[in-house]
Amino acid sequence: MSPDLVVHGVEWTVKELFVYPNEFIYWSIQIVMYPYMTGLVAGAFVLSSLYHVFDQKGLKDIAQFSLVFSLALLPVAALPLLLHLQQPTRAMEPLLTPHFTSAIAAFGIVFTTYALIVVSEIWFVYRKYFVEQVQELKGKSGIANTMTRLLYQVLTMGAYDVSDEAIAVDNKAAKILAGVGIPVACFLHGYAGFIFGSVKANALWMSPLMPVIFIMSAVVSGIALCMLTYIIIMEWQAFRNRRSADKSVQIHGAEKAVVFEAGRYLLGFLVAAITLEMLDLIFRGYTAMKSWDILRSVMYGKDFFNIFILQYTLGNLVPFILLLLPKLTIKRTVVALILILFGVFMMRWNVVIGGQAFSLSFSGYMHYHIPIIPHSMETFKEGLFGALTVIAIPFVLFSIINKFVPSLRSH
C-alpha cells in the first residue's frame, strides 16, 4: 500500500453493517495497557501504604517490596501513552501548553506529583541504608567500589545524620508521604477512569462510576501483582538457597502469613470492584437509554465470551472461590492471583476495545484484530509485541533498582 494510504486503525479494524466512514478502532492495545499499568502502580502503592500508614504489621515484608516495585512500574504507566501517540516527539506539549478543560492535560502534573511522592518516600525509608552503604564502602578500594560509593553518596543527598531522632523524623516523613500518596495514587488512577467516563460520545464509557470502578480494580490488580511477584521471588531465593552449599543463611520462601494477610485485602477490594461493575451494568439495563440496544447486543452477544466468561467467571469468580475455600495454600493463591491479573486485564480490554466495538451510528459494529506479527513500526507499537514490551519493562527496571535499593531482605 502506498504510504499516503496508510490510515491509522484500518490495519486492525473490521467493520460490520453501517459504520461511519471515518470510524476505526483508534484506541487499541496500548490504551488497554495504559489503565492496566497505572492501575498496577496505584495498587502497589496502596498495598505498601497499608503498612506504613495503617500499621498493618503483617504486611511489613511485602510493603517494602511493593513500594520499590511501584517505582519500577511508574515509568511504564506513561509509556503506553507515548507509544500510542501519532506524534510521539510532541509528547511534552501537554506539559508546555496544557489545555485544562481536557482530562488528559493534567496527566503530566498528576503523574509527576505522584512520582515525586514515591521517590521521596523511598528516600526516607532507605536513607539510613544509603548512609550505611557509604560508610561500609569507605575503606574499600577498586573502581567498582568507588563507583558504588559515589552513587550512594549521591543518593544520600548529603544527609548523613543517622541519629535516633533523625531516623524517627525519617519514619514520620515516610508515613506522611505514604498517607498523602494514597489519595494521589487513587487520583492518578481514578483520573484514568475519568478520561473514559467523561467521553459523552461513547455510550459504553460514559458513566460517573467509571473512575471509582477503575480505582477498585486498580487496587485489586496492584495487590495481586505485588503478591505474585513477592511469592515468586521469595520462592526462587529459597530454591536457590536449598541448592547452594552455604547453609549459614536460611531462606524460607514466601511467608504464608504475609501472603494470606494481603490476600484478605485483595478479597475486600475485589468485592467492591465487582459490586460497582454490576451496579453499572444493571443501571444501564434498567434505564435502557437509546444506546442500550446496541450495548446489549455487544455485551450479551458479540463480547459475551470476553465479558462474562473471561472477565467475570475466570477472572473474578474462580479466583474468588479459590481464595475463600478453606486450607488455602501458596500454590492455590498463585493460581488465583494470575487469574485475577488476567481478569483485570480483560476488564480494561472490554472497556477500551468494547467501547469501540459499536459504531457511533448505533447501526454497525467494529471488530479489533490485534496485530501479532509486526510489519511496520505502527503494527509493532500497537500490536502484541508492543504490549509485551510494556509488560516486561517494570521487571527489568525492578531488578536494576533492587540492586541498589534492596527491598527483599532475607531473614
Add this chain to the structure above:
Amino acid sequence: MTCSRRQFLKDTATTTLAAALPVSTMVFLTPGELKAAVENKKTRWTFLVDTNKCVGCGMCVKACKLENEIPYDAPVTRTWVERYVITKDGEAHIDSPMGGRDGFIDDKIRDEVIDPKDITKAFFVPKLCNQCENAPCVQVCPVGATYQTEDGVVLIDRDWCIGCGYCIMACPYGVRFFHPVTKTADKCNFCYHRTSKGLEPACVQACAFDARKIGNLKDPDDPVAKTIATKRVAVLKDEYGTKPHVFYLGLDENVR
C-alpha cells in the same frame, strides 16, 4: 558537602515554590470568558443541507478530497454522503461506500439486493463537521491544538496536534480521523481557507443541486440564516448538547 536535613528540606521547599511561581502568573480564559469574546462578533458560519435535493452523486466528496488534499483512495474523508433505504419492515439499510465519493451507482447495499417493491422511502444525507458551538473535541484536546475561531469554525493546528486521538473519541458524529500523511487529527473546517477569502467551500461549489449551502447566522439578510429562521430545520444528535451548526431540511428520523 554536609548540610543539615532541616536546611535541605527548607531549600527544597523554596526551590519548588520559586519554580511554581511563573505558572501562577499565566492567564487562562474560562470557556465562559471565551464565549463572551466570541459572541459579539459579526460572523457565525453555518451550514444548511437540503436532503430533499441531494441525489447522491458524490461530487461534493470528490471536490473536498481534492481541495483539502485528503489522499483520494484513503478510506477517510472530511465529508461523506449516506444512503438510506427504508423497507416495509421498518428497517433502515444504510451505506456509504468510500464516503459516497463515486456516487451510488450500485443498487446493492453491502451485497444485499433489496427488492424495489419493498422500499417505502429512500434518500441521501450528506454529513460534515457540525462546527459545534459547545464542541467536545475542543474541550478534550490536551494541548489546545483543536480550537474554535471567532466565527464559529473549529480548526486543528497540524503543527501542535500530538495525535492522541482524544478528539476523535469525543466527537459524537464520527467526523474526525487521522490524516494519513500529516499523522494529525483532521476534519472538515468549512474550507476555512476559502471562506475567509470570500469563496464558497469546495463542496458547496461542486454541488449542482443546491443541496449544500453556507451562510452567516449572524446576518439577518443572509439566505441561509433566513431559511433557518423561517423553515423547519433539524440538527443531528442534539441530545449530546453539542449545539451543532449544520442544519438539515427534510431530516428523517432514521438518520443516525
